[in-house]
Amino acid sequence: MRLPFSDMYNRPDERNLLDRTGQGLIGKPLDRPEGPLKVSGAATYSAEWNLPNCAEGVLVLASIPQGTVREIHADPVLAMPGVMAVIADKAMVRRSAQGTAGKAPAQDVTTVEYFGQPVAVVVAETFEQARDAALALRVDYDPAEKPVPLDPESPQAEVETPSDSKPIEGGDLDAAMREAAFAIDVSYDTPGHASAAMEPHVTIAEWQDDRLILRGSYQMLSHNVKEIADCLSIKPDKVRIIAPYVGGGFGSKLGITHEAVAAAVAAREIGRPVRVVMTRQQVFQTVMRRSETRQRVRLAADAGGRIVGLGHEALVSNLPQEDFAEPVTQATEFLYGGDNRLLKVEVARISRLTAGSVRAPGEAVGMQVLEAAMDELAEAIGMDPIELRKRNLPATVPVEGTPYSSRMLVEALEAGAKAFGWDRRQPTPCQTREGDWWIGHGVASAARVNMMVPAEARVTLNPDGSALVETDQTDIGTGSYAILGQIAGEMLGLPIERVKVELGDTRLPAGAGSGGSFGAISTGSAVMRACEAIRETLAKKLGCEAEELQLKDGVASGGGKQQPIAGLVQEKPLAETGSIKPGKTAKDFSQASYGAFFAEVAVHAFTGETRVRRMTGAFGFGRVLNAKTARSQCLGGMVWGIGSALTEELAFDLRDGHLVNHDLAEYHVPVHADVPAIEVILLEERDAAASPLQAKGVGELGICGAAGAIANAIHNACGVRVRSFPLTLDKLIDQLPDPFAPATAKVA
């Protein structure tokens, strides 16, 4: 079936088909179809496949930061009960594959590049046997002769400009700063973060002759197949990955990592299926970190509060030769005006686990700092921070001049301000005291780039009038099962009960995978296009033009005719594969999702402890596909913002490079008690340049700037500006105003 457009998304699809279909499923807050399985414990996650004769593998991690493995004393361990093998194969990986790598990461575990890098896997009959043997395994090392530094701030650390991150320069920032009516030149730092998905990384590897089946917890299966195949020097078509349920990813499961290759190698060696589950400590130490950042922000504004100069420079870190560098300034490029500008990211080469994508790479830490600096500028000018932001939205992207596809930032700021009660905020700090607590309010913009990636999906319309959607797209909690079913049901005029969605198996057409907030719009567009092809066939069978065809509740009508859809299908199912690839629209328009965060905090006048009391977020990300799952994505992002603002920090010991807080007791993700009632406002928007669905990404938007709103609220509460995240009480306490001086404070 030939459709009136190519695979490439070259022109905005202004037909807005989903506004003309009549089933009424799109956007509705439908429950997740897999919900009953999840709440009853019946959804099968990757560690839970019961394979006969499956052995257990446990990874052994390096106890030095850098060097080579001289000897592995396997014999004593092989004599332990149940132990079958100690494996340190050249194919095993030292690093994790980056998202969409599609090829093997650094291999050969005889070289140690960072403390906690896996160097071997021990295989035994039971988990307890393998764990004890892994603990008992003695490994001798030769320390590296020329180690790279452990600290990104070390003068010995080599600093490079990443290959894919050209500095953006325009005008003369230094002159703009000198001549500006108001100028802010501040340095902030943010610590490393962990994804800390609740399900630890796991792979069960099973060989069937020369074919490898992996049941594993990954986000992007079509890429993961290539990565594992490259590691093992086999053809990708010999690998099948099954992952119908993934217990969270947040970037950490984008690429294959240590346990996958170890399980595959071990299974081949012992001739049995092998399961390798990482311990929580191993996940923290070896998989992926978000780089710490040091950021300098310069803002120059004229007397009217218009930004004339903008500088955003960041130092991040990664292992030597690793391509990824946290793209800190990604949203700064297009968010605010200022023709005199300098945006730059540099990467320090150090010895720590691989730095890569953790939820919203770039904006997560870049936006929180930019938005805190914007608050400083608003204070310096004496202008309401919302007004400052509204006054500085450029007509086209500075320097490059690209038009915006659609931008709901003003609407988000206004809707959020109204719902939050921004007009009741005290413009100057230290004005509101409730008992021992200073109360304050802060605002920040949200922005996250929108991306489409290649995706395919197959939709089958069955003779019984039911439909099946199939793709290897994963659902890592994002709502793929729900929204892909809704798109198909809407396009084919079927009640949602008549649509089944099968995901997470590489035997199915390659979806986008889950990452970069692009899963829904990319794979969703592929589903939509498959349905369009089916609609063409149905129109022909009914005897009307495709544009006239109406499909609703299983009935097709058009051209004065009407017939049940099932009757049109007859005995042979109609199956179509839809496909989409990013095209010219990705270059012709600046595409991003926008929003605004509002936070109310209480800062303890004596201890400096901060509690977030309430938050409001308003977001515009194109068409909402499912108001319930989209809201949850925003909510979850804001919870990450609370963690980023107040508690989350990877702490490395600079003497030997080990990660000190490598578990959930010491790396503090927000808990129930940290999270107040959060209000989420979803704005009505259509963005045809972003996708045929008129939808943009939402999975990461909720974190991009959220911590900035909290930092700004803390300043508004107690007058303290801390430029080092997380804003823990020790950084506040010595700057707090005199808690016994109530003269400046109104007691509410």
Added chain:
Amino acid sequence: MHARVNGTEHPLPHDSRRTLLDWLREDLGLTGTKKGCDHGQCGACTVLVDGRRINSCLSLAQLHDGDAIETIEAIGSADALAPLQRAFVAHDGFQCGYCTPGQICSATALMSELAEGWASAVTEDIAAAPVVTRAELQERMSGNLCRCGAYSNIIAALEEVIAAEGPLRIDAEASA
């Protein structure tokens, strides 16, 4: 040595190192109980032992001779959900679903603890019957981490079920 799991007697494992969690998951195939950290830090492995919630990863299976253990599988199945499970679905009290069985087991025990008058760290008057506030629920659920950040939705699900079922008093103003 035997323990009763979801109403059925099972012999306890021979390996003294086997945790209650691994016994449930690996030997009995009750994989609804999740392993998130194996160190009692995340709550994903929460089960009910003689009606009280524990982290099953912190308890060796052989310590449970004669105990009655209930897991998520006993609370309700996919085609016969308990009210709390239905409320989790309706309020989207989960995303990836991995912490969810633990959250639900924990919340189930929480409701009986409240009904029995147990105080928590945030209870104003520990001599009086606890009043169900949002802060009480948050405090009592804080042993169960959710990285997807579904906390507000989980509390909403709990509030709905407590309001519908319990003799417990909800302080709407304090919850707001």
